[in-house]
Amino acid sequence: MNRSRLFLLIALAVAAIGFAVIAGSGISRNLVYYWSPTDITHAGDKAYGATIRLGGQVAPGSVHMGNGSALDFDVTDRQTTVHVKSNGVPPQMFREGIGVVVEGTMTRGGYFQSDRLMVSHNNEYRAPKAGEQIDAKKLIKSTKGIE
Amino acid sequence: MTAALGRFLILASVFVSAAGSIVAFAAGKKHSPEGLMFARRFAYAFAALMVVATGVMEYALLRHDFSVGYVAHVGSREVPTWVTIVSLWSSLEGSILFWGLILGLYIAGATWLTRNQYVDYMPFAIGTWLACATFFSYLIAAPANPFLTVPAQPDGPGPNPLLQNHLLMIIHPPFLYLGYVGMTIPFGLACAALMRGRLGHAFLRPLRASLLLPWIFLTIAIMLGGWWAYEVLGWGGYWAWDPVENASLLPWLTATAALHSAIVMERRGVLKGWTVTLVQGSFLLTILGTFMTRSGVFNSVHSFTQSSIGPTILVFLTATLLFSVVLLALRINTLEAEGKLESPVSREGMFLVNNLLFVLLTFTVLIGTVFPLAVEAFKGRQMSVGRPYFDSMVVPVGTALLFLIGVGPALPWGRVTRKQAIRSLLMPLASGTVVALIGYIAGARNPWTILTLLFGGYAAWVTVVEMSRGGTRVLRRGRRRFGGYVVHAGAVIVLVSIAVSSTMRTSTEVRLTRGQAAKIGPYTVTFLAAEERTEPHRQSTVARFAVTSNGKPVTTLEPRMNFYPTMREPIGTPDVHSTITRDLYLSIMNIDPNSQTVSVMMLITPMVSWIWIAVFLMGVGGLIALIPARSVVILSEAKDLRMPSSLATGDPSLRSG
Numbered sequence: 001m002n003r004s005r006l007f008l009l010i011a012l013a014v015a016a017i018g019f020a021v022i023a024g025s026g027i028s029r030n031l032v033y034y035w036s037p038t039d040i041t042h043a044g045d046k047a048y049g050a051t052i053r054l055g056g057q058v059a060p061g062s063v064h065m066g067n068g069s070a071l072d073f074d075v076t077d078r079q080t081t082v083h084v085k086s087n088g089v090p091p092q093m094f095r096e097g098i099g100v101v102v103e104g105t106m107t108r109g110g111y112f113q114s115d116r117l118m119v120s121h122n123n124e125y126r127a128p129k130a131g132e133q134i135d136a137k138k139l140i141k142s143t144k145g146i147e
Numbered sequence: 148m149t150a151a152l153g154r155f156l157i158l159a160s161v162f163v164s165a166a167g168s169i170v171a172f173a174a175g176k177k178h179s180p181e182g183l184m185f186a187r188r189f190a191y192a193f194a195a196l197m198v199v200a201t202g203v204m205e206y207a208l209l210r211h212d213f214s215v216g217y218v219a220h221v222g223s224r225e226v227p228t229w230v231t232i233v234s235l236w237s238s239l240e241g242s243i244l245f246w247g248l249i250l251g252l253y254i255a256g257a258t259w260l261t262r263n264q265y266v267d268y269m270p271f272a273i274g275t276w277l278a279c280a281t282f283f284s285y286l287i288a289a290p291a292n293p294f295l296t297v298p299a300q301p302d303g304p305g306p307n308p309l310l311q312n313h314l315l316m317i318i319h320p321p322f323l324y325l326g327y328v329g330m331t332i333p334f335g336l337a338c339a340a341l342m343r344g345r346l347g348h349a350f351l352r353p354l355r356a357s358l359l360l361p362w363i364f365l366t367i368a369i370m371l372g373g374w375w376a377y378e379v380l381g382w383g384g385y386w387a388w389d390p391v392e393n394a395s396l397l398p399w400l401t402a403t404a405a406l407h408s409a410i411v412m413e414r415r416g417v418l419k420g421w422t423v424t425l426v427q428g429s430f431l432l433t434i435l436g437t438f439m440t441r442s443g444v445f446n447s448v449h450s451f452t453q454s455s456i457g458p459t460i461l462v463f464l465t466a467t468l469l470f471s472v473v474l475l476a477l478r479i480n481t482l483e484a485e486g487k488l489e490s491p492v493s494r495e496g497m498f499l500v501n502n503l504l505f506v507l508l509t510f511t512v513l514i515g516t517v518f519p520l521a522v523e524a525f526k527g528r529q530m531s532v533g534r535p536y537f538d539s540m541v542v543p544v545g546t547a548l549l550f551l552i553g554v555g556p557a558l559p560w561g562r563v564t565r566k567q568a569i570r571s572l573l574m575p576l577a578s579g580t581v582v583a584l585i586g587y588i589a590g591a592r593n594p595w596t597i598l599t600l601l602f603g604g605y606a607a608w609v610t611v612v613e614m615s616r617g618g619t620r621v622l623r624r625g626r627r628r629f630g631g632y633v634v635h636a637g638a639v640i641v642l643v644s645i646a647v648s649s650t651m652r653t654s655t656e657v658r659l660t661r662g663q664a665a666k667i668g669p670y671t672v673t674f675l676a677a678e679e680r681t682e683p684h685r686q687s688t689v690a691r692f693a694v695t696s697n698g699k700p701v702t703t704l705e706p707r708m709n710f711y712p713t714m715r716e717p718i719g720t721p722d723v724h725s726t727i728t729r730d731l732y733l734s735i736m737n738i739d740p741n742s743q744t745v746s747v748m749m750l751i752t753p754m755v756s757w758i759w760i761a762v763f764l765m766g767v768g769g770l771i772a773l774i775p776a777r778s779v780v781i782l783s784e785a786k787d788l789r790m791p792s793s794l795a796t797g798d799p800s801l802r803s804g
Contacts, residue, residue, distance in 0.1 A: 019507060019510070022540075023510070023511060023514050023515075023540065026536045026539060026540055027514065027515060027518055027532055027536055029535075029536070030532055030533035030534075030535045030536035031530050031531075031532060031533065032530055032531045032532070032533045033528075033529075033530045034529035034530055034531070051533055053531075088656060089656050089658065089736040089737055089746040089748075090736070090737065091736060091737065092708055092716075092717055092719065092735070092736065092737050092738065093716050093717065094737075119716065
């Protein structure tokens with residue numbers, strides 16, 4: 001193997017490693033976790049700061065419309081409940097008892113700040129009956145219209 | 148009865164393609180012309196079976212024969228006839244059958260076009276094509292059987308409402324399949340070159356042409372997908388780095404790289420193994436894309452149902468990947484370089500950088516797309532990679548590519564003197580500066596946008612100069628080259644429009660009652676009324692808005708909420724007022740016809756329509772480059788008798804570039 005070829009290979013290897021490092025850190029900084037309310041409470045401190053897609057049911061009786069487009073409600077998986085604050089107009093089908101997915105972060109104040117609110121848009125997902133378990137993961141995956 | 152006929156045709160196609168593949172490979176091994184002739188007949192027979200089978204399915208759909216499994220799954224007497232016809236590709240089983248049809252047509256077409264040529268290569272190519280055909284026939288025959296016999300029922304549910312919500316859905320899937328499936332042809336040719344152990348100058352022509360045709364379809368398909376998302380999904384954007392979008396982009400990136408490296412291969416006789424690798428990679432990425440969109444591992448508009456074909460496609464993907472890697476490892480040394488690269492600062496040097504950047508893009512998108520799958524498979528945790536990852540990685544590389552579109556063609560081939568380099572690179576800088584200044588005056592502040600405008604103006608100058616070189620003779624002789632520059636012109640406009648439209652949009656959400664108005668940009672939007680409309684297949688609540696600018700009426704927009712009987716949730720359809728400079732986009736969040744109130748998202752996005760037009764221009768450029776130069780030369784020869792005969796009969800590639 002001649003010298004220039006060797007240099008080329010070394011340069012390529014360095015470039016590849018550099019790329020892997022940049023891409024790896026880029027991915028780890030931009031992960032969006034799919035969690036249920038129970039997952040969030042189990043995660044403890046790890047929940048703060050991470051981008052989370054939280055799935056669950058809008059707890060009946062919890063929706064509170066504030067001034068302007070401020071919106072408060074609880075998301076529940078029937079085991080744990082997380083309080084969500086959201087800005088912006090909710091989608092057409094938003095109502096109590098429906099399956100929702102909210103994307104945002106958990107704040108130190110103990111509530112979930114949502115940047116985006118999505119209603120499950122799928123035929124296959126049906127609202128759980130009273131007393132039935134809620135599968136948050138399935139709900140998140142079946143929510144269409146998520147970018 | 149219909150189902151049984153269809154089933155028979157599909158089983159026959161499994162047999163025909165498998166037998167044809169074996170015959171073809173045997174013919175290649177024994178150098179048997181008769182064997183090759185037989186293999187060609189098997190290829191035609193496979194295509195014929197696919198055409199008839201698809202015809203049978205369309206017949207069953209139009210007759211509303213609900214004893215056929217697929218018709219019972221997607222058919223409905225309620226929907227318009229055009230929806231019934233396109234339901235062929237509205238759900239999994241039918242779309243795989245449609246895939247088989249296109250594969251059949253491609254294989255037959257490629258077999259026919261090469262009928263008296265490349266006899267050393269063709270047995271291996273036909274063998275590879277028919278091996279792929281065997282796999283897809285098997286998919287249609289077993290795991291995704293559309294011809295299942297089911298108890299007849301009076302009516303069916305109709306296709307997925309989201310897909311019958313817009314006319315673009317008729318053309319987006321066919322274009323995508325034409326792009327995806329078409330990659331099988333260059334894959335077969337590349338494998339043939341490896342098996343044969345030679346990649347001569349003449350064989351480059353079919354390789355390039357067969358890569359360029361699906362590339363054109365894929366280019367248009369990606370744009371149509373983005374356009375559809377923009378017109379239908381209602382969030383106001385056209386690209387979200389959704390896994391399914393990425394799936395369509397990945398093979399496009401490698402195919403584009405291959406089209407460029409093929410030019411270097413032609414001019415310098417190098418990069419043969421590399422080009423072949425890129426071609427194989429493009430095909431593998433189409434299979435990976437099919438796996439991602441059809442197996443239900445990602446949820447999106449495209450993964451219609453959780454299906455059982457995922458594992459089967461994964462097996463095929465693994466097999467083709469192993470096959471390609473082993474074939475490359477064993478045979479890449481046989482594709483000897485005939486020349487060498489001279490200088491890094493030259494045309495070919497820029498081609499190398501181009502290839503490096505495209506491969507970088509491919510890996511960036513691939514890693515971001517596949518990473519969540521790997522985590523879920525190995526750790527059972529679910530997550531996705533957020534949009535900022537893709538934006539932060541792709542924007543710099545895309546900008547660098549735009550820079551190359553300007554610099555590459557300005558540099559001559561071979562050795563370049565410093566003076567030459569500086570002269571060719573400085574000239575168009577003025578044009579770039581002017582464009583960047585115009586952008587700044589128009590309000591561009593994002594540094595990447597300004598950089599894109601600078602490089603864009605620069606590249607536009609170089610492209611136009613190169614395009615006009617040779618005057619009208621270009622249309623006759625340097626057609627391929629000219630087509631390439633038309634593609635470049637389109638790409639420059641696309642990249643600039645993407646930068647401008649994604650960084651310079653304004654949006655607002657307002658809640659209006661009847662008669663109220665809101666202002667956005669130069670427009671005043673007045674909510675006139677909300678009304679119910681009934682169509683055979685859906686019910687809609689339509690909000691009517693009057694749009695005025697400086698007191699003058701501009702248009703009326705009617706965004707709507709559509710309610711389909713088979714869907715629990717309504718689907719919103721936005722309405723767009725497009726002009727050449729900007730789009731006004733209204734999307735309903737929430738509407739109540741009783742109290743006549745509506746919550747609406749309003750968006751003004753500059754230059755969006757340029758993207759659709761410019762991508763179309765890229766497709767046209769591809770077509771110009773695809774038309775065989777030889778036939779054009781022969782046509783014009785009668786008029787131009789002074790043309791040297793060596794030019795008229797020689798390889799067209801010698802005259803271009």
